[in-house]
């Protein structure tokens with residue numbers, strides 16, 4: 310499985326800010342969105358380009374243009390929405406395929422409750438976004454769903470990944486490319502990532 314831990318100074322700085330216990334809802338939202346942009350920049354590095362001729366101010370010239378497949382961004386509700394604006398800043402024409410999954414607090418199993426996917430998933434690169442990869446259950450269930458709907462080219466962007474979730478994703482879907490701002494130490498008894506961010510959904514939505 311392709312795994313990229315993005316160690317750009319801006320990414321490291323922003324993920325550090327995100328870990329502060331006293332962070333405000335506003336700051337958390339702002340940073341999650343900015344990190345969404347920075348991970349998108351990294352994850353689109355391998356997009357193909359083609360040479361096209363255009364008329365410039367000084368006559369005809371050749372320029373590069375992104376070629377080939379289009380994109381659908383797949384936020385996993387709720388917390389994935391926190392990265393969406395930042396991702397769309399760089400991919401403004403992308404279709405959005407929403408997947409609603411929450412993690413049962415007792416069993417840690419993913420519970421799907423909604424989805425509305427782009428119709429032509431076989432034609433698109435799917436970029437799944439969720440701040441947290443913990444056990445991996447939610448992301449694996451999302452990739453299962455996308456593949457059932459004919460998606461073939463899938464990338465995932467997460468802010469923090471636990472080694473347990475990376476291993477589970479590698480086992481279930483070795484063809485998925487994973488981009489993360491941080492690989493953390495592991496999970497606690499309740500399935501929270503350490504040092505992690507705490508509950509990303511609650512921090513983004515102000516529900517605790």
Ligand SMILES: O=P(O)(O)OC[C@H]1O[C@H](OP(=O)(O)OP(=O)(O)O)[C@H](O)[C@@H]1O
Pocket residue numbers: 385386387388389410411412413417419439440441442443444445446447448474500509510511
């Ligand atoms: O890797 P996993 O063990 O599946 O855990 C990660 C999932 O848990 C969190 O969502 P949560 O269930 O808290 O839902 P929310 O976004 O609605 O808060 C997080 O945003 C991931 O979707």
Ligand SMILES: O=c1cc[nH]c(=O)[nH]1
Pocket residue numbers: 441443500501502503505506507508509510
């Ligand atoms: O650490 C974690 C694990 C799952 N979901 C979160 O929001 N945080």
Ligand SMILES: [Mg+2]
Pocket residue numbers: 388508509510511
């Ligand atoms: Mg949550």
